[in-house]
Amino acid sequence: MNIYSSSTDREIWRAFKGGDDHAYEFIYNRHARELFSYGLHIVRNRQLVEDCVHDLFVYVFQHRATLGDTNAIKYYLFKSLRRRVIEVLEKQSKAAQESRAVADSYHHDELATASQEVNMIEAETSIAKNRRLAEAIENLPPRQKEAIYLLYFSKLEYEEIAAIMSLSIRTVYNQIHTAIQTLRRELGSTETHRLPIFLE
Amino acid sequence: MNENRPTPDMNYENYSVEDFAADKDFVQWVKNSSPQQAQHWATWLNDHPHKRQVVEEARALVQEIDFNMAPEAHAMAQDVWERIKASNAQTVDRPPVPAPARELPRRTYSSVRWLRRAGIVSALVLVIAIPAYIFLHGPVVYETQYGETSQIELPDGSLVVLNANSRLELSDDWDSDREVWLRGEAYFEVRKKTNPADVSRRYKFTVHTSSLDVNVVGTEFTVSQRDKTTVVLNEGRIELAVDDQYIAMKPGDKVEVSGSKELRHETVNPKVYSAWKDHVWILDGLTLEEIAVRIRETYGLQVEIKNQPLADVEITGVVPTNNLETLLSALSTVFDRKFIRRRDRILIE
Numbered sequence: 266m267n268i269y270s271s272s273t274d275r276e277i278w279r280a281f282k283g284g285d286d287h288a289y290e291f292i293y294n295r296h297a298r299e300l301f302s303y304g305l306h307i308v309r310n311r312q313l314v315e316d317c318v319h320d321l322f323v324y325v326f327q328h329r330a331t332l333g334d335t336n337a338i339k340y341y342l343f344k345s346l347r348r349r350v351i352e353v354l355e356k357q358s359k360a361a362q363e364s365r366a367v368a369d370s371y372h373h374d375e376l377a378t379a380s381q382e383v384n385m386i387e388a389e390t391s392i393a394k395n396r397r398l399a400e401a402i403e404n405l406p407p408r409q410k411e412a413i414y415l416l417y418f419s420k421l422e423y424e425e426i427a428a429i430m431s432l433s434i435r436t437v438y439n440q441i442h443t444a445i446q447t448l449r450r451e452l453g454s455t456e457t458h459r460l461p462i463f464l465e
Numbered sequence: 466m467n468e469n470r471p472t473p474d475m476n477y478e479n480y481s482v483e484d485f486a487a488d489k490d491f492v493q494w495v496k497n498s499s500p501q502q503a504q505h506w507a508t509w510l511n512d513h514p515h516k517r518q519v520v521e522e523a524r525a526l527v528q529e530i531d532f533n534m535a536p537e538a539h540a541m542a543q544d545v546w547e548r549i550k551a552s553n554a555q556t557v558d559r560p561p562v563p564a565p566a567r568e569l570p571r572r573t574y575s576s577v578r579w580l581r582r583a584g585i586v587s588a589l590v591l592v593i594a595i596p597a598y599i600f601l602h603g604p605v606v607y608e609t610q611y612g613e614t615s616q617i618e619l620p621d622g623s624l625v626v627l628n629a630n631s632r633l634e635l636s637d638d639w640d641s642d643r644e645v646w647l648r649g650e651a652y653f654e655v656r657k658k659t660n661p662a663d664v665s666r667r668y669k670f671t672v673h674t675s676s677l678d679v680n681v682v683g684t685e686f687t688v689s690q691r692d693k694t695t696v697v698l699n700e701g702r703i704e705l706a707v708d709d710q711y712i713a714m715k716p717g718d719k720v721e722v723s724g725s726k727e728l729r730h731e732t733v734n735p736k737v738y739s740a741w742k743d744h745v746w747i748l749d750g751l752t753l754e755e756i757a758v759r760i761r762e763t764y765g766l767q768v769e770i771k772n773q774p775l776a777d778v779e780i781t782g783v784v785p786t787n788n789l790e791t792l793l794s795a796l797s798t799v800f801d802r803k804f805i806r807r808r809d810r811i812l813i814e
Contacts, residue, residue: 293549297542302535311537319545323552327606398529417492418532438487445486449526 275336282329289329293322296342299419303343306414307407308350317349340425343415347429401451409444412437478513485523486530495527605635609649611765612789614742619645623670624654626742629763642669650762652742694722697738741786748782748799753813756796760811764789767810 269277269291280288297318304314321342325332335341402410408430415426427434477485485491494502510517535541609615609627617625620639627633631649638644643658653672660666674694697719712720712730719738721729733750740747746759757768763786784795793804793811803814 293542293546297546298534298538301538301541301545302532305535305538306532311541315541315545315548318541319548319552322545322549326549326553402530402532413530414532416487416489417496417527417530420493420496423489441487442483445483445526445530448530449482449486452526452529 273336274338275334278332278335278338281325282332282334284329289326292338292342296339299339300342300346303414303419304346304350307347307411308354313350313353317346317353321345321349337425339419340421340429343419343421343425344429398448398451401448405444405447408432409440409447412440413444416441477509477516480516480519480523482519482523482526485520486526491523492527495524605637607633607635612763614744616742619643621656621658621668621670623656626652628652628741630765642671644671644673646673648674650741652739695738696720696722697733697735699735699739740783744787745783745785746792748784753800753802756800757811757813765809766806769810769812771812771814 269280269288272280277288277292281292300318301314304317305311308314325345402413405413411430412426412432415421415429416423421429423434423437427437430437432440480488490502494506506520510520607615607617607625607627609629609631611630613629615627617627617633619625619635621643623643625633625645628650631647631651633648633651634646636644641660651672655670658668658670660668696714698714698716700716714720717732717735719729719731719733719735723729734747737747737749737751741763746756748756751759753770757770760766760768782795782799784792784799786792789806793806797804800813803812805812805814
């Protein structure tokens, strides 16, 4: 359907850097929805996420001649988007002179909670089939929630998730492992569930 | 890393439910299994029947933990794409600079006012005949089209007026030494900037042109340029570095550097060379040839002088450059010749 459908990321990126507008549009169309989903997953503010994605794509367009090569466009976009979102949140929190800075609170795994207070919740981004599990996912610490989201939904590699979140691979793995333990416990305590209780 | 993502045959033996559910390949298999992956796991389970129960539970768990695409993602993608296209079109057609009236509401850009401001060096860097130049740094680019000037406030508070058909690229770091890349022509008003930790240390301001740099430290300015470059200093003190040669410039000095490094140093009325930023041309001392060059550079039009005057007449006067029609009509009056526009060229008869 598209001339780039069977191209590698490196080829598509090179074409885009060489001035090919179709490659640019292809990159957007392939990744935009996942980027918005991910953006909303880390901060539930539609306007903020839209602005960040807009700025990111305008930036790469303006600087395409000088951008480096990549064979992992999705990873590059996710990482850039996250950095922009965090920057905006940090600026906002500075501007508001909140005693409890959003940026700081993020590092205490409270980003989503803090931003929920100031921003409209527009979307439920994680909907599990099991409502109890869905609640458990929502209640995970943001970092665990983000890590498992990137592994399960965005299907990124551990190395990429670690780089995106500025954590070590081991830490990411531990976050996901802990999250799964929590979720499994939640599922296990659902009496209607068919899962056998099984421990090694 | 290997301990996180072991090769199946080696370590899956000891995996718990959580271990499986945290394994990228396992998740991949459950979420969207390819035939090869399905085959691989079927084989593995056959060989490890005692792990079947663990694998089944992990598989059910991974299936349950499901994230959906945000429902509004599709609409957002469509809306934002329209915005991106509009923004990109703007950076191609026009500089990403707000109109002067909005950006700098109370600035009149009268030269006199500029010169009175303390701690400011003003200089005109006029770059003529620049070869194609690749800008290597900086995230922000300002560009002007033919017939358009643009006033830019830099992140450090310095001001630049970019003449027509020019391009200025900014460095992405404005916390220490400052750098811009210029192609075309611009008027600079550079603010002093000192290191907050050490006030004796001033941050440099550098204007890079196609092959050389202009360094400004506080009230000092250094311009360097190969090919043909003209530097006119309005106020302050600057130094041009041409290879190893340094030329100190005083206000009113004009230095022209040609490709062969030939220098021409003369004293001029600097306002003549910076008047364009106030949307006028001061014609004092300009020849018809020089006017022709200016029209070509500013409006992108070829200029043909039909009959050379017998002798260069000293012309004085100020003509507005707000629009080409007015300019041509004013020039016709001042030079007492006809300036006729024919599509993309101007005939002077």
